[in-house]
Amino acid sequence: MFAKSDLKAMSRKELERLLSDVEKALKAARTRDQREARKAAKKAAAEFGFSLGEVSETQPSTPVKKRAKAKKTSKPSKPMYANPDDQQQTWTGKGRQPHWFRNQVESGTAPDAMRI
Known part of the structure; x- marks a missing residue:
């Protein structure tokens, strides 16, 4: 790991290279975590006798139709x-x-x- 003093001693180019390496490592870690999560989800769905595609909702099941609010047409008030x-x-x-x-x-x- 880097200490704060190590970072302060680095040049701008070295810091940018380090940042690029960290971003690549984060992307790889995210991909790895997604892959592991997908495996765990497949295993959990298989325990209940389903495939992951049957369990996941890629399309919303029967979309709920929203009723359009009827605008009240107000009648002009009668003069008093x-x-x-x-x-x-x-x-x-x-x-x-x-x-x-x-x-x-x-x-x-x-x-x-x-x-x-």
Whole structure:
């Protein structure tokens, strides 16, 4: 093994070569571990009378269909209040109060008096 002082004494090229060697060794170790895992899996499947291909799910078994969420089409709310000065101006009672409604209330008109 390398000590920290050994690494500090190495040149950049030597460190890059060492890094390359370590990456190759890691790749070989991964391949070896995969091969051993596959052998162990085959042995475990054989104990139950199956081949590894029968046990492994290479394709998902009967894919679950996701239901498309139905979008609710909201109906426009019915107006609850109308401007006494201009009946074309209405308000549903939801959201911000329109200026005409606020002005009427400030001038003393009861909200129930403007109800449709």
